[in-house]
Amino acid sequence: MFKNHALIFYYHKINSYSFNALAGAIDADTDLADIPIGIAFTADELREQISEALENHSRAAAAFSIMTCQFEEAARLIRRLRGEYGGRLIILAGGPHVTARPQEVLRAGADIVFRGEAENSFPRVLKAIFQRTDCAAVQSADAPADLDRTFSFSPERGMFGPIEITRGCAFACRFCQTSQIFGVRLRHRSVEKIVRQAESLRSINRKVVRLLSPNAFSYGSPDGRKLNLDAIRGLLAALRESLSTDGRIIFAHFPSEARPEHITHDTLSLLDEFADNDEIVIGAQSGSQRMLDACGRAHTAQDVISAVARARKHGYKIIVDFMFGLPGENDADRRESLSVMKEIVDMGARIHPHIFAPLPQTAFANEPSGRILPFFLNAMDQFRERGAIYGSADGFAIIS
Ligand code: SF4
Incomplete structure (x- = not known):
């Protein structure tokens, strides 16, 4: 037409x-x-x-x-x-x-x-x-899109990538646009439609199926906070069944990440059973409890440490996102954050550093951009020497 x-x-x-x-x-x-x-x-x-x-x-x-x-x-x-x-x-x-x-x-x-x-x-x-x-x-935007009525990509047109399994995030962290753009109520794509898209990837000979979500383990959860293990299992098992043995499922890894309190023995066991990645990405953003609270993260610094410890026990490599120069961050916060970073690096995690950037529509929209102080730069250099930094050569990603 x-x-x-x-x-x-x-x-x-x-x-x-x-x-x-x-x-x-x-x-x-x-x-x-x-x-x-x-x-x-x-x-x-x-x-x-x-x-x-x-x-x-x-x-x-x-x-x-x-x-x-x-x-x-x-x-x-x-x-x-x-x-x-x-x-x-x-x-x-x-x-x-x-x-x-x-x-x-x-x-x-x-x-x-x-x-x-x-x-x-x-x-x-x-x-x-x-x-x-x-x-x-x-x-x-009119009514929020029904994820089951549309697709994450178009393999026939040469446009493909991760399959979006969930849209929206309950947490509305003060630096993040996700909840502002997509809402705090979660929408999940059905298992059937996700599997269909995975199969369409196979039809163009793509063997890697990456699952995209603001918060990987929130799949199937009505409020995005409480885990729905049955839903996650149902999704991963169905995908595993539809992919032949050479198909690879990548979950709780880029471009998604998992919240630290969702890294439990149960969720890790599901990854062990069905997923193919040997690394997971965790969002922490700060090791200072005061900063975590100021950002509305709704988890503790100890949750981050425990998540890394648990994931390491299951044999996973770990990348943890941290943000530098958050609004109101003071020396005590920086020291606390650094101390958490050191603790998890000692356990084998890598740090993925970001510089705070004020994004429109967020609660921090009018705050100044973050700066990296020499204090942190030196610490990052030391981490880099130990192979404990994930990211670009100069080490810092800008959030966008
Ligand atoms: S940072 Fe993560 S948990 Fe927080 S609002 Fe954004 S997507 Fe949700």
């Missing part, structure tokens, strides 16, 4: 899951199933594809997903595209930064911006654009 129109995703690596989900939503819409989707990995590729699309199709749209750390660069590119193609190109934008500051992105030159989840609104708006029907410049 729309094969004479073109849609191009500016498919940056850190936005790929959002685009994968949009492609899944487009596939689920029978009217749009035949629309060609271009994937541009760089600004030059994007411009090339837009020029070609405008020559060969009646209408073309380019879609951006923008995190706060990408906004300046994305805005420059959008302005440039607007200058080069004028009104012939429709520019669409969504993602965390757009959700929080839609007007800013419209001012940069986008035609239509999407706030929140876009699996429902994006296909609808696309059809309206291509049928030249008016639609509002700011699209607010």
